Amino acid sequence: MIAGPVEINFDGIVGPSHNYAGLSPGNLAATRNAGATAHPRAAALQGIAKMRANLALGLVQGILLPHPRPDRPWLASLATAYDTAPAHLQAQAMSASAMWAANAATISPAADTMDGRCHLTVANLATMPHRSHEWPATLAQLRLAFAHPDFAVHAPVPAPFGDEGAANHMRLCDGHDAPGVEVFVYGRSGGAFPARQSEEASRAVARRHGLDPARTLFVKQSPAAIAAGAFHNDVVAVANERVLFAHEQAFADPAGFHADLRRMFPAVEIVEVPAAAVPLEDAIAAYLFNAQLVSTPAGMTLILPGEARASEPVWRWLQAHVAGNGPIRRLEVVDVRESMANGGGPACLRLRVVADPATIDPRFLVDDRRLDRIAAVVEAHWPQEIAVAAIGDPALIATVEAARLALLDALDLRELSG
Numbered sequence: 001m002i003a004g005p006v007e008i009n010f011d012g013i014v015g016p017s018h019n020y021a022g023l024s025p026g027n028l029a030a031t032r033n034a035g036a037t038a039h040p041r042a043a044a045l046q047g048i049a050k051m052r053a054n055l056a057l058g059l060v061q062g063i064l065l066p067h068p069r070p071d072r073p074w075l076a077s078l079a080t081a082y083d084t085a086p087a088h089l090q091a092q093a094m095s096a097s098a099m100w101a102a103n104a105a106t107i108s109p110a111a112d113t114m115d116g117r118c119h120l121t122v123a124n125l126a127t128m129p130h131r132s133h134e135w136p137a138t139l140a141q142l143r144l145a146f147a148h149p150d151f152a153v154h155a156p157v158p159a160p161f162g163d164e165g166a167a168n169h170m171r172l173c174d175g176h177d178a179p180g181v182e183v184f185v186y187g188r189s190g191g192a193f194p195a196r197q198s199e200e201a202s203r204a205v206a207r208r209h210g211l212d213p214a215r216t217l218f219v220k221q222s223p224a225a226i227a228a229g230a231f232h233n234d235v236v237a238v239a240n241e242r243v244l245f246a247h248e249q250a251f252a253d254p255a256g257f258h259a260d261l262r263r264m265f266p267a268v269e270i271v272e273v274p275a276a277a278v279p280l281e282d283a284i285a286a287y288l289f290n291a292q293l294v295s296t297p298a299g300m301t302l303i304l305p306g307e308a309r310a311s312e313p314v315w316r317w318l319q320a321h322v323a324g325n326g327p328i329r330r331l332e333v334v335d336v337r338e339s340m341a342n343g344g345g346p347a348c349l350r351l352r353v354v355a356d357p358a359t360i361d362p363r364f365l366v367d368d369r370r371l372d373r374i375a376a377v378v379e380a381h382w383p384q385e386i387a388v389a390a391i392g393d394p395a396l397i398a399t400v401e402a403a404r405l406a407l408l409d410a411l412d413l414r415e416l417s418g
């Protein structure tokens with residue numbers, strides 16, 4: 001039995017409507033694969049296998065559920081319905097993008113906040129139409145999973161201040177339950193692709209979570225990174241405990257950021273990958289930084305997508321780091337290629353929460369047995385494939401809606417069916 005606060009990874013279960021409609025400009029993998037045939041069943045099973053790998057590392061694992069798709073109330077708010085909506089609205093209503101749980105919310109653990117509660121703000125995801133309607137269903141789940149008084153769950157920051165949640169947030173600390181320095185990374189629009197995280201939203205989240213200004217940083221993402229396809233900071237940087245692991249070109253002013261961070265947290269270990277060793281384009285294509293950096297009894301471990309092993313410069317850099325004296329001691333490779341093809345790596349699929357597992361609704365925590373149950377529902381109900389041309393097909397809609405209800409039944413979460 002684990003007592004006290006630990007880091008828990010809540011993975012988004014890949015929903016039965018997973019498809020490649022190419023809805024995210026600036027997300028190069030997603031636009032490159034627009035029109036490809038997706039495999040929702042294989043995608044969900046890949047996600048489950050990743051969770052099993054996390055459990056095997058001794059980590060505590062949670063889940064977030066797929067949202068109702070198509071999102072009929074959202075279409076109704078646009079004065080249309082699924083069978084009469086134009087194709088682009090059908091696709092936006094059908095997206096399974098809630099699987100990328102790193103965009104669900106921003107989390108400030110209890111050790112960082114003024115009132116000693118763990119604060120969660122659901123992300124508004126206001127920039128992309130297909131993601132802008134995720135937050136009500138996410139909020140409903142967070143209110144259920146984190147109903148214990150140790151948590152404060154907040155509604156989203158109002159639009160137009162785009163907020164994409166934990167994907168643009170990092171935390172440096174001596175141990176997960178110790179006070180940390182929280183780093184909010186924002187973008188500024190002006191390049192070819194939208195900057196999805198606004199500074200205004202980041203500052204609002206920090207104020208509302210009651211963070212200490214002496215331990216909070218607001219850092220600008222480099223326009224070069226956004227232009228190269230880093231639509232979220234977690235595509236070019238990741239942190240865990242004392243370690244910041246980032247690409248040399250991730251931030252607009254890396255020297256200023258590093259100096260501020262060292263002042264606030266002198267124990268920080270900054271591992272910066274130079275562009276000369278791994279060009280930004282290779283790091284983004286292989287999702288080197290969209291890895292889960294986790295503390296395990298065997299040392300700090302980087303959970304990477306298979307694409308990172310397939311990239312010659314990325315794998316060479318990693319091998320040299322592990323062979324040397326660097327803080328990352330182990331590499332673990334997972335296959336999440338269906339999610340990767342939409343620009344979502346291992347880190348996108350999970351939301352980190354530092355909390356005592358005993359304070360969380362147990363229906364949102366999993367062990368191998370519960371994952372077996374989820375896998376059985378996926379095997380029985382998830383479509384084997386979805387071609388983009390099938391997105392308007394009534395038979396597909398019926399399958400997708402029934403599949404989600406079967407999962408809610410299996411997990412005793414029928415109250416989320418609305």
Ligand code: SUG
Pocket residue numbers: 019020021022023024027030031095097100102103128131167231232234235342343344345347348349
């Ligand atoms: O918002 N892809 C997601 C990927 C999110 C990755 N998350 C993190 N980096 N944390 C996005 O761009 C593709 C859907 C489509 O194109 O149909 C999509 O939404």
